[in-house]
Amino acid sequence: MSIDKSQREDLVQLLEALCEDRLGRDGAARLEELVLADAASRQFYLDYVDLHGTLYWDTARGVDDSGLIEVADEPRVAGAGGLSGTSSRRWGLRVVTLATAVLVAVGLA
Amino acid sequence: MSELQTTAPQAETPREEFIKLFTRYQRRVFLFILSQVPNPVEAEEIHQEANVVIWSKFDRFELGTNFFAWACQIANYEVLKYREKRRRDRHLFSVDFIRQVASDALEQADELEERRQFLAACLGKLRQQDRELIQQRYASGESGKSVAELLGRPINSIYQSLSRIRRSLLECVNRQLSTQGTS
Numbered sequence: 001m002s003i004d005k006s007q008r009e010d011l012v013q014l015l016e017a018l019c020e021d022r023l024g025r026d027g028a029a030r031l032e033e034l035v036l037a038d039a040a041s042r043q044f045y046l047d048y049v050d051l052h053g054t055l056y057w058d059t060a061r062g063v064d065d066s067g068l069i070e071v072a073d074e075p076r077v078a079g080a081g082g083l084s085g086t087s088s089r090r091w092g093l094r095v096v097t098l099a100t101a102v103l104v105a106v107g108l109a
Numbered sequence: 110m111s112e113l114q115t116t117a118p119q120a121e122t123p124r125e126e127f128i129k130l131f132t133r134y135q136r137r138v139f140l141f142i143l144s145q146v147p148n149p150v151e152a153e154e155i156h157q158e159a160n161v162v163i164w165s166k167f168d169r170f171e172l173g174t175n176f177f178a179w180a181c182q183i184a185n186y187e188v189l190k191y192r193e194k195r196r197r198d199r200h201l202f203s204v205d206f207i208r209q210v211a212s213d214a215l216e217q218a219d220e221l222e223e224r225r226q227f228l229a230a231c232l233g234k235l236r237q238q239d240r241e242l243i244q245q246r247y248a249s250g251e252s253g254k255s256v257a258e259l260l261g262r263p264i265n266s267i268y269q270s271l272s273r274i275r276r277s278l279l280e281c282v283n284r285q286l287s288t289q290g291t292s
Contacts, residue, residue, distance in 0.1 A: 016272045018147050018201075020253045028201040036206060042213050046144055047224065051279055053143040053152070054225050057136050059247035 003040045010034065011041060015048045127167055130176040131160075137222065138180050144214040145188045145207045155191050159184040177218060185211045224282050231281035239274045246271055 003011070014031040017023040023031065035045045121129075138159065143152040162183050170179055188207060192200055202210075214221070232240060245256050257267040 012272070012276065016268070016275070019275065020268060020271070021148065023201065025199070032202055032206045036209060039213075042210065043217070046210070046214055046217060046221065047279065047282075048275075049144055049147055050140055050221050050224065051228060051275060051282070052147075053140045053149065054136075054228055055243060055247045055275075056143075056149045057139055058229075059244055 003038075003044060007034065007041065008044065011044055011048075015045065015052075018049070019052045123172055124167070126172055127170065131163065131180075134177050134180055137177060137218065138184050140221070140225075141181050141211070141214050141218075142184050142188060144210050145185070145202075146191070147201070151191070155184070155187050158191070159187040162187065178215060181211070181215050181218075224286065227282045227285040228278060230285065231278050234281060235274065235277070239270075239277075242267075242270055243274055 011031070011034055014023065014027055014034070017027055018031065031045075034041050036042075139152060139156045142155050142159065143149060146152045146155060159180070163180055166183070170176065185207075188211070189204065192204070192207075232243070235243070242256070245259065246253060251259075253267045253271055254264055257264040260267070
């Protein structure tokens, strides 16, 4: 199960646009068409988006789920260390999620 | 008789086991959602909603069954609900696409998790400047655009660099997988 070089290149271009939030309506339609067309393209899509998501999740946290693997082993550069608006929101959501979990856990006790 | 007595470890309560499963699968459930809604901020919002539902259904989960599959059913429902609530917004993908991708993501869950383990090693193999760029792009929670502004580099140059690094990480993970398969 594999995809040819040209289709792979098309997918990479579209997925890169997706990762950087610059995929327009036409691009999305083309990506959907390619991904739904065959299982190999879906596999490629999943691998790529999963890589993007893992970088997002792990790099922000600095650890994986086990808490053992340090992904970010270099200090942040000046100016990038503070929480930006987006990452403040991201951490805010995680705090809310954890707080919700604690509250529900107390309710379950 | 010795005053020191050994005590058998206490068995976990169902609630404790549930909490462990819930915690262990946080990242996997988030990534499952992201496969269907590739905007990480939206995926986090849906993840939060799904977490609330998962917790509220604690007493309906049967310990010993597949927690991840159960949580993903809830998460997929929350993805569709999120779309419905925002039906006036522009959605990138159709419901058919979401259902198909969700089904494949669940089917390939173990393989995807294996790839994530290799990714950590592949990150360690990057050149330092590439690793720093990835950290800036993701750790700052911003975008290629904001990193370009921060570094004073043209945005297309940053997009090209990020693309090259993500491709090389993907290839590295593929190589690690095939090496493992032949060893």
